[in-house]
Amino acid sequence: MDSREDDGGEPLSRMAEWRDVTPLPQDDGPNPVVPIAYKEEFRETMDYFRAIYKADERSPRALRLTRRAIHLNPGNYTVWHFRRLVLEALNADLDEELDFLQRIANSNSKNYQLWHHRRWVVERLGANARAKELNLIKKILSIDAKNYHAWSHRQWVLQALGGWEDELDYCQQLLEEDIFNNSAWNQRYFVVTRSPYLGGLKAMRASEVRYTVEAILANPNNECPWRYLQGLYKDDIKALVNDPEISSVCLKPCHEFRDSVVALRTSDTDPLGPDLSMAICDILEHVDSLRASYWIWRKNKLSVAAV
Amino acid sequence: MESFRSLTVTQRDQILVEQQVFDIFKTFYNLPPSSQSFMLELQRENHVEYLTKGLTGLGPSFCVLDANRPWICYWILHSIALLDEFVDPELENNTIDFLSRCQGPNGGYAGGPGQMPHLATTYAAVNSLVTLGGDKALSSINREKLYMFLRQMKDASGGFRMHDGGEIDVRACYTAISVASLLNILDDELVQNVGNYILSCQTYEGGISGEPGSEAHGGYTFCGLATMILINEVDRLDLSSLTDWVVFRQGVEGGFQGRTNKLVDGCYSFWQGGIFALLKRLNSTKEVKPIPLGDGEGSGEESPQTTTSSDAAGEEGLNGDLSLGGSHSEIGDQHNTSSQDNVIDIDHNHSKGHANVEPLFNSLALQQYILLCSQELNGGLRDKPGKSRDHYHTCYCLSGLSVCQRSWLEDEDSPPLPRAVLGPYSNLLEPIHPLYNVVLDRYREAYEFFTKS
Numbered sequence: 001m002d003s004r005e006d007d008g009g010e011p012l013s014r015m016a017e018w019r020d021v022t023p024l025p026q027d028d029g030p031n032p033v034v035p036i037a038y039k040e041e042f043r044e045t046m047d048y049f050r051a052i053y054k055a056d057e058r059s060p061r062a063l064r065l066t067r068r069a070i071h072l073n074p075g076n077y078t079v080w081h082f083r084r085l086v087l088e089a090l091n092a093d094l095d096e097e098l099d100f101l102q103r104i105a106n107s108n109s110k111n112y113q114l115w116h117h118r119r120w121v122v123e124r125l126g127a128n129a130r131a132k133e134l135n136l137i138k139k140i141l142s143i144d145a146k147n148y149h150a151w152s153h154r155q156w157v158l159q160a161l162g163g164w165e166d167e168l169d170y171c172q173q174l175l176e177e178d179i180f181n182n183s184a185w186n187q188r189y190f191v192v193t194r195s196p197y198l199g200g201l202k203a204m205r206a207s208e209v210r211y212t213v214e215a216i217l218a219n220p221n222n223e224c225p226w227r228y229l230q231g232l233y234k235d236d237i238k239a240l241v242n243d244p245e246i247s248s249v250c251l252k253p254c255h256e257f258r259d260s261v262v263a264l265r266t267s268d269t270d271p272l273g274p275d276l277s278m279a280i281c282d283i284l285e286h287v288d289s290l291r292a293s294y295w296i297w298r299k300n301k302l303s304v305a306a307v
Numbered sequence: 308m309e310s311f312r313s314l315t316v317t318q319r320d321q322i323l324v325e326q327q328v329f330d331i332f333k334t335f336y337n338l339p340p341s342s343q344s345f346m347l348e349l350q351r352e353n354h355v356e357y358l359t360k361g362l363t364g365l366g367p368s369f370c371v372l373d374a375n376r377p378w379i380c381y382w383i384l385h386s387i388a389l390l391d392e393f394v395d396p397e398l399e400n401n402t403i404d405f406l407s408r409c410q411g412p413n414g415g416y417a418g419g420p421g422q423m424p425h426l427a428t429t430y431a432a433v434n435s436l437v438t439l440g441g442d443k444a445l446s447s448i449n450r451e452k453l454y455m456f457l458r459q460m461k462d463a464s465g466g467f468r469m470h471d472g473g474e475i476d477v478r479a480c481y482t483a484i485s486v487a488s489l490l491n492i493l494d495d496e497l498v499q500n501v502g503n504y505i506l507s508c509q510t511y512e513g514g515i516s517g518e519p520g521s522e523a524h525g526g527y528t529f530c531g532l533a534t535m536i537l538i539n540e541v542d543r544l545d546l547s548s549l550t551d552w553v554v555f556r557q558g559v560e561g562g563f564q565g566r567t568n569k570l571v572d573g574c575y576s577f578w579q580g581g582i583f584a585l586l587k588r589l590n591s592t593k594e595v596k597p598i599p600l601g602d603g604e605g606s607g608e609e610s611p612q613t614t615t616s617s618d619a620a621g622e623e624g625l626n627g628d629l630s631l632g633g634s635h636s637e638i639g640d641q642h643n644t645s646s647q648d649n650v651i652d653i654d655h656n657h658s659k660g661h662a663n664v665e666p667l668f669n670s671l672a673l674q675q676y677i678l679l680c681s682q683e684l685n686g687g688l689r690d691k692p693g694k695s696r697d698h699y700h701t702c703y704c705l706s707g708l709s710v711c712q713r714s715w716l717e718d719e720d721s722p723p724l725p726r727a728v729l730g731p732y733s734n735l736l737e738p739i740h741p742l743y744n745v746v747l748d749r750y751r752e753a754y755e756f757f758t759k760s
Contacts, residue, residue, distance in 0.1 A: 027420040029408055031401040033362050034379040036369045046373075050421050076374040078422040081472055116474045145316065146569065148522065155520045180317035182567040186522040189511055194520070223555060223567050230548075231511025290672060293665045294554045 011041070012048050017061055023047030024054060042072050053082055058089035067100070074104070080113045084120055094121050098129065102136060109140055115149040119156060130161040138170070145174060146183045155190060164195040179215055185224045189231055201232065208232050213249045277302050317568050324570050327692045328560040331679055347678050347730030349708075350686060354701065355392050357686030358383045361698055362398060374418030374425075377409055377432040382702035384438045388746040389705045389736045394439070403444050406432045413459075414452030424456055425470040430482035433489060437745050437753040445756045454492045457483050465500025476517040477508050481530030485743055488537045489750075491757040502540035505531045509544055512567065513552030523552060525565040525578040532585055533742050541589060553582050554667060561672035562680065562691075572690045573681035573700050576673055576707025577744065583668050584710045584741035591664065591717055666714035674711045674729035677704050706744055709736040719747055 012018045025047055028035065038046075049069050052062045066083035069076060087097060101118055108114045122129045134157060140150045158164055168191050174184035192204045209232060215225040233240035240246060281299035285292045314322070335346055362383050365372075372379060380402060387394060394402070408420040409432060415424030416432035436444040460467045460483060467479040480501055487493040507519040508531055514523025515531035532549065535541040556563045556579050563575035681688045681704045687696030688704035712735055713719050715727050719738040728735050740750040 024421075027408055029401075029404050029420075031397075031404070033398065033402045033405045034365055034376050034383070035363075036365045036373055036376075037367050038370055038373075039367050042367075042370050042373075053421075073370055073373050075371055076422070077418070077425060077470055077473065078374065081423060081470065084472065112469075112474060119474075120472075146566070148517070148524065152518055152521045155518075159520075178315035178317050180315050180568045182569070183522050186510065186512075190520050227512045227552075227567065234511055290557060290559070290669050291554055293669070294550075294667050296665065297667055 012044055012065075018048060021048060021051050024050035026050065045069050045072055049079060049082075053078070058086045060090065062086050063090065063092070070104070074108045074111050074114060077113050080117050084117070094125050095129075097121050098125070098132065105136070105140060106143070109144065109147055110149060112149065115153050118153065122157065123160065127161050130157060130163050133157050133161075134163050141174075145178060145181050148183075151183050151187060154187070159194070164191065164197055167191045167195065168198070175215070179219060180222055180224060182224050185228050189228065201234075205232055209243065209245060213245055216249055320570060321568075324691060325559065328571070328676075328680055331692060332675075335679055344731065347734070349678065349730065349734040349736075350682065350684055351390055351392075351733075353684065353686030354688075354705075355387060355390055355686075357696070358386050358698070358701065359394070359398075362394065362402075374422060375428065375431075376419045377406060377416055377428045377435060378418075379698055380406065380435040381431040381438070382698040384435050385745065386698070386702050386705050388438050388749065389709055389739070391737050399439055399441075400443075402435065402439060403447055406436060407447050410447075410449060411452075411456070414449060414454070414456030415460075423470050425473070426460060426467060426479050426482040426486075427469060429453070429456070430486055433486045434743065434745050437489060437743075438749050440749050440752050442756075445753060446760075448490065450490050450492055450757075453486070453490065457487055457492075457497055461497060461499075465502070465504035467501075477505060477515060477527045477531045477534070478517065480505060481534045484534045484537050489743055489745075489753060489757070493537070498538045501538055502535060502543055505535055506543055509549070513545065513548030513550075514556075514566075515549070522566055525553075525556060525563065525575045525582075528553065529578045529581055529585075532582055536585060536589070537742060546586070546589070549582075550586060550667065553579055557668055557673065560680065561669070561674075561676035563673070570691070571676070573677060573688060573707070574690065574703040576677055576681075577703040577710065580668065580673060580707040580710045581741050581744065583666060583714060584739075586667065587664060587714070587717075588741075663715050664717055666711075668714070670711045670714040670727070671729055674708060677708050677711075678730055678734075705736060706739060708734075709739050710741065712736060713738055 013023070023044065045065070045068050049065055052065060063083065063086045066079050066086065069079045070083070073079075086092075087094070098118075098121055101114065101121070105114065118133075122133055134154065137150050137154045137157070140147055141154075144150075158167065168188070171184050171188040171191060174181055175188070178184070192198060192208055193201050198204055209229070212225045212229045212232065215222065216229070219225075229246065230240070233243075278299050281295045281302070285295040285299075288295065335343060338346065361379065365379070369379075384394065384402070405420075406416065409416045409418070409422075409428065411417055411424040413424070415426070416429040417424050418428045433448060436448060457467070459471070460469075460473075460479070462468055462475050464475065466475040466477075467483040468475050469479045469482075473479075483497065484493065484501065487497050504519075505515065508516045508521075508527065510516050510521075510523040512523040514525070515528040516523055517527045521527075528549070532541070532544070535544055556565075556567075556575070558564055558571050560571045562571040562573060563579035564571050565575050565578070677688070680692050681690070681700065683689060683696045687698075688701045689696045690700055694700075712723050712728050716723060719740075723735065725732050738747045739745065740747050743750060745753075
């Protein structure tokens with residue numbers, strides 16, 4: 001169906017196949033604003049697309065036309081949407097569709113429409129597509145380990161199709177490569193809290209705390225593990241405060257005192273007592289001067305709460 | 308100190324940006340005062356020229372934005388409005404006409420004539436028309452059809468799809484709710500479960516992600532917070548952890564990053580900076596003493612005045628203060644004029660004194676980043692040094708700058724003190740409404756228009 005890789009950019013008006021179609025120009029009006037100086041190939045392709053779209057022609061040539069249009073502007077969500085309608089109508093081979101997407105993935109790795117389309121295809125292919133998908137995402141993340149779309153897609157695949165078994169290891173690997181990669185930390189949290197193989201946050205807490213404390217000690221100026229540590233004790237602040245491992249890491253001398261104090265911050269109602277907390281805010285006001293007004297505000301809230 | 312080669316990708320990328328930015332700052336601080344003044348000047352004329360040019364013609368490379376043309380309109384028109392400039396009447400009319408051609412027969416606005424309607428381009432088109440103002444622009448919006456479109460995009464999960472068969476995320480929720488609120492068509496059906504969806508997107512870091520489970524991100528945090536305020540469910544969020552997260556997104560460069568350990572980007576001046584404008588309004592209704600300015604300026608009027616206005620807001624409940632930015636009426640009860648009174652009351656209270664607060668972020672540092680690192684002297688603003696200017700970054704850098712300049716004010720309408728404005732006072736931009744990111748005056752006009760009709 002969609003066999004030809006590229007129809008060579010030959011003008012559609014000169015192709016016999018399209019002779020029966022009257023291209024439909026864009027209704028920009030007599031004095032459009034933000035008018036784009038379309039190149040001829042672009043204008044023509046979109047004129048033919050508009051005609052096919054209006055006629056709702058869900059044919060093999062329509063499929064080829066959408067591919068052409070996507071190459072010219074991968075952000076055109078109408079074209080992607082129509083392509084899905086055509087794929088459905090033709091009962092097209094969706095594995096081939098994945099191959100097509102793979103070929104354009106690298107140059108479109110931050111394109112919403114591409115990822116949404118992938119989700120649609122994979123949803124229809126089901127569990128068989130899982131391994132290939134997780135692999136593709138790994139490839140994209142190896143180029144940009146923080147690609148937001150790739151990570152969201154990965155999470156969707158795991159939740160819809162499974163494959164959790166190796167995910168914690170994958171996070172581990174990424175964090176070994178770059179302990180500052182917040183996306184990998186976020187994924188770790190995702191796996192620890194949601195993987196059906198791991199028993200949930202409480203069960204994982206002890207081992208995760210150990211891992212996190214190690215990361216903190218290696219790079220105390222890395223914000224990720226500090227926030228992750230707080231995340232491990234979400235909704236259970238008392239446990240964080242009472243954990244001796246945490247207070248020990250906070251009291252260890254660090255390059256910047258403020259980072260160890262950060263872990264002592266819990267919530268508005270500070271069980272350590274207002275005086276110590278307010279003293280800490282005073283220190284932070286000077287050591288973290290960029291955020292001076294924030295620390296003053298925090299101190300203020302503590303004094304109001306204490307009253 | 309580790310050798311360059313043993314650094315991680317994150318560390319390396321960050322160092323490279325810091326070097327560039329600190330070079331700029333160093334150069335700046337070594338300049339004679341007169342040159343420093345020049346560097347801090349907002350290049351108004353050049354920005355307006357760059358923006359207006361875009362409105363009348365764009366090169367072939369813009370074909371990748373062919374499905375985003377209402378966005379280009381908004382980025383340009385909003386920027387021009389922030390600079391307190393005007394678009395000539397012919398261009399205004401052409402814009403209204405063009406956007407009408409983007410309006411779908413079944414409601415909503417598409418990325419261009421003949422395309423499917425999309426929530427983001429609907430948001431952009433509505434904001435553009437509100438920014439233009441005037442009867443012709445505002446009445447060109449088919450509200451009934453738009454409401455039907457929003458209902459169609461509503462998903463069972465509580466979220467919204469961007470377009471027919473499109474993706475669901477926090478951005479879609481914001482664009483839908485923002486538009487509905489602005490046009491006074493927000494109701495229970497649209498609001499149902501939105502709060503639950505957004506709540507599920509607040510992460511362990513405190514920020515909000517695009518979808519449940521994803522990473523906390525500045526753009527989505529703004530969208531999520533604004534939406535929760537608009538639907539009057541903001542107290543369901545963990546605001547202290549949200550505040551703590553966003554405060555730490557400001558870096559040594561003065562600008563904001565979008566996510567932890569990522570690079571600074573001028574557009575987050577608004578997405579992250581705007582969060583503070585929203586939080587400021589929320590915090591002022593709570594029983595927290597606002598911090599008076601150190602040097603006693605205006606201090607005689609502060610505490611009693613703001614206590615009074617926060618009490619007043621407390622009596623009316625959160626709705627009272629939020630009517631300045633929330634729905635026009637109690638949810639499900641349109642054209643409720645009592646909320647209109649609230650707007651007037653709040654205005655009176657705020658204009659009586661010069662209530663001031665200390666911003667929770669470093670406003671001057673952000674202004675310095677915007678003016679020295681994001682601004683292109685030839686016109687336009689950008690992500691960071693080394694990147695090219697574009698209309699999107701121009702819009703959001705300027706929006707962020709406006710937020711900064713007014714970050715010490717309780718009432719956005721009062722003129723800021725000169726020291727709140729980095730550079731010459733002529734750098735002052737128009738105030739925005741932080742929930743919608745349209746210029747405040749235009750918001751007020753639209754509010755009047757859509758409450759009456």
